[in-house]
Amino acid sequence: MIYxxxxxxxxxxxxNVGVIEDADGVGKVGNPVCGDMMxxxxxxxxxxxEDVKFQTFGCGAAIAVSSMVSEMAxxxxxxxxxxxxxxxxxxxxxxxxxxxxxxxxxxxxxLHKAIENYKEKQKAEVEKKEAIVKSADKEKCYxxxxxxxxxxxxxxxxxxxxxxxxxxxxxESVKKGEEKCLHCGATKVxx
Amino acid sequence: xxxxxxxRIAATPLHPQVLEAMLPYLxxxxxxxxxxxxxxxxxxxAVEEARENVAHLINCEPSEILFTSSGSESNNFALKGLALxxxxxxxxxxxxxxxxxxxxxxxKSLEKLGFKVSHVPVDKWGMVDPEEVERAFSDETILVxxxxxxxxxxxxxxxxxxxxxxxxxxxxFHTDAVAAVGNIPVxxxxxxxDALSLAGSQFYGPQGSAALFVKKGVRILPFxxxxxxxxxxxxxxxxxxxxxxxxKAVEIAKKEMEKRNxxxxxxxxxxxxxxxxxxxxxxxxxxxxxxxxHHASFCIEFVEGEAMLLNLxxxxxxxxxxxxxxxxxxxxxxxxxxxxxxxxxxxGSLVFSLIEETTSEDIDYFLxxxxxxxxxxxxxxxxxxxxxxxxxx
Numbered sequence: 001m002i003y004x005x006x007x008x009x010x011x012x013x014x015x016n017v018g019v020i021e022d023a024d025g026v027g028k029v030g031n032p033v034c035g036d037m038m039x040x041x042x043x044x045x046x047x048x049x050e051d052v053k054f055q056t057f058g059c060g061a062a063i064a065v066s067s068m069v070s071e072m073a074x075x076x077x078x079x080x081x082x083x084x085x086x087x088x089x090x091x092x093x094x095x096x097x098x099x100x101x102x103x104x105x106x107x108x109x110x111l112h113k114a115i116e117n118y119k120e121k122q123k124a125e126v127e128k129k130e131a132i133v134k135s136a137d138k139e140k141c142y143x144x145x146x147x148x149x150x151x152x153x154x155x156x157x158x159x160x161x162x163x164x165x166x167x168x169x170x171x172e173s174v175k176k177g178e179e180k181c182l183h184c185g186a187t188k189v190x191x
Numbered sequence: 192x193x194x195x196x197x198x199r200i201a202a203t204p205l206h207p208q209v210l211e212a213m214l215p216y217l218x219x220x221x222x223x224x225x226x227x228x229x230x231x232x233x234x235x236x237a238v239e240e241a242r243e244n245v246a247h248l249i250n251c252e253p254s255e256i257l258f259t260s261s262g263s264e265s266n267n268f269a270l271k272g273l274a275l276x277x278x279x280x281x282x283x284x285x286x287x288x289x290x291x292x293x294x295x296x297x298x299k300s301l302e303k304l305g306f307k308v309s310h311v312p313v314d315k316w317g318m319v320d321p322e323e324v325e326r327a328f329s330d331e332t333i334l335v336x337x338x339x340x341x342x343x344x345x346x347x348x349x350x351x352x353x354x355x356x357x358x359x360x361x362x363x364f365h366t367d368a369v370a371a372v373g374n375i376p377v378x379x380x381x382x383x384x385d386a387l388s389l390a391g392s393q394f395y396g397p398q399g400s401a402a403l404f405v406k407k408g409v410r411i412l413p414f415x416x417x418x419x420x421x422x423x424x425x426x427x428x429x430x431x432x433x434x435x436x437x438x439k440a441v442e443i444a445k446k447e448m449e450k451r452n453x454x455x456x457x458x459x460x461x462x463x464x465x466x467x468x469x470x471x472x473x474x475x476x477x478x479x480x481x482x483x484x485h486h487a488s489f490c491i492e493f494v495e496g497e498a499m500l501l502n503l504x505x506x507x508x509x510x511x512x513x514x515x516x517x518x519x520x521x522x523x524x525x526x527x528x529x530x531x532x533x534x535x536x537x538x539g540s541l542v543f544s545l546i547e548e549t550t551s552e553d554i555d556y557f558l559x560x561x562x563x564x565x566x567x568x569x570x571x572x573x574x575x576x577x578x579x580x581x582x583x584x
Contacts (some may be wrong), residue, residue, distance in 0.1 A: 008501075011498075011501065014571065017570065017571050019576060028573070031534075032523075032534040032535035032538055032574070033523075033534045035522065035538065036495075037573055037574065038573070055571055055572060055573040055576060056571055056572070056573070057493070057494070057495055057496035057535075057571075057572045057573055058495050058498070059495055059496075059498055059573045060196075060497055060498055060501045062495075063498060063571065064380075105249070136564075145478070155282075166522070185468045
């Protein structure tokens with residue numbers, strides 16, 4: 001099996017699946033072009049995450065990561081929840097195959113977005129709905145070098161004009177001729 | 192737990208008679224076929240007998256069969272060997288958009304050497320239109336490669352017609368027939384191809400046993416230099432037991448093919464009919480009729496392939512999501528995308544390929560186990576929630 005026991009356990013029995021109807025914050029990341037999509041909704045009370053739920057379209061790792069992130073975030077203060085990183089999630093799961101590490105990025109990102117969304121809402125009640133819609137719609141893959149938006153399949157980044165190719169290990173975009181993949185750390189990028 | 196294996200395109204079980212035929216060549220008959228002594232000659236005889244069997248199956252001369260280590264090697268050999276041997280005549284190659292990675296990436300390597308590659312589109316069934324191939328020709332075209340049957344969606348391509356077009360223009364034609372040979376009748380003379388790849392592990396032969404047919408008189412560069420094996424075109428001590436196994440598998444396939452298909456096709460049809468009835472938002476991929484008799488492939492909307500695959504595996508069911516060669520990549524299948532299926536749907540690909548041992552009860556078991564898995568995964572899916580919300584509006 002390519003996954004650790006912990007990953008399989010969370011995949012089989014994911015915690016906190018669902019959507020909080022009257023959520024205080026919502027975060028969505030990824031899209032089907034990249035392979036995974038996650039959405040987190042949180043309920044906040046006295047600066048603590050009182051409840052968290054997620055939905056995930058994706059592989060076994062993506063589901064396990066979302067479940068783990070939700071478990072780690074539950075009951076934490078917003079500051080502590082923002083300290084949950086892709087690294088700490090992967091560690092808690094007993095490691096992830098390197099071509100699946102990007103799933104852990106998505107999990108932490110989705111939670112952080114939900115928290116940001118909550119903070120924005122606090123700041124500007126009026127703009128809240130637009131913000132959710134915008135942040136969800138704008139979600140794309142990003143160029144690993146300039147953070148410019150990518151559709152996911154193009155040969156070069158429109159923003160920084162770097163030539164891109166597919167990493168043979170994780171399938172993410174990396175600079176043509178790059179020795180080491182920025183996403184999964186594979187040293188042999190070319191097929 | 193009940194074990195149900197529905198992943199023939201990845202590997203078939205070894206036929207007991209094939210194993211029996213191989214065993215002496217892993218034990219007492221260990222000779223090197225190139226040795227002049229009798230131990231070596233015994234091995235040589237076995238290799239040549241296997242070559243005759245393979246030639247007999249696809250209707251060619253034994254001298255037109257070169258043994259290789261895998262279908263991927265055969266495809267690399269054909270593309271690179273033919274292109275490089277004929278580059279003085281031109282540097283343009285035509286492929287279909289749904290070829291196996293070993294064909295696509297061989298062509299990519301050739302592009303780095305200065306070749307130009309065109310990819311011919313397919314229709315919604317994954318079918319290549321021979322007229323599109325004709326339109327892709329240029330004065331520089333030297334080689335066309337289109338697969339006989341697609342491993343991911345099962346569609347059988349109009350190879351005979353494409354071969355005719357190539358012949359009329361004096362252009363070489365190779366077909367990757369790995370998913371087809373041993374499973375459906377394949378006759379190289381009838382098809383009119385110049386080169387064809389096949390592999391034993393697709394029809395109860397051993398892994399690591401494969402071959403490339405190259406028509407007599409067609410020039411091809413050696414794939415491995417340094418020896419006289421395989422008429423000097425593929426050096427290296429022969430995988431004698433593997434070749435013997437391939438020869439035996441071929442012999443059995445020739446006799447049993449029809450019977451096997453008569454058994455497996457109704458079960459495949461049952462699966463293709465009942466699955467979309469049992470689960471909503473399920474679509475058959477590939478051509479509904481012109482497809483491999485043991486093959487059924489689907490896209491299951493709102494869920495992702497690996498999550499389905501792992502859940503099924505926990506219930507003892509082995510299936511695949513796309514090609515085994517790309518199952519660890521994260522991107523959607525190039526085959527499904529070429530057929531015009533959108534990314535989200537293409538991520539939910541599930542491929543069933545039945546084996547001789549598959550029973551009607553196996554299909555029933557799958558149909559019983561699958562709906563709750565999908566229900567659970569859809570509950571988890573933001574895409575499904577979004578769909579329900581939009582439907583409710």
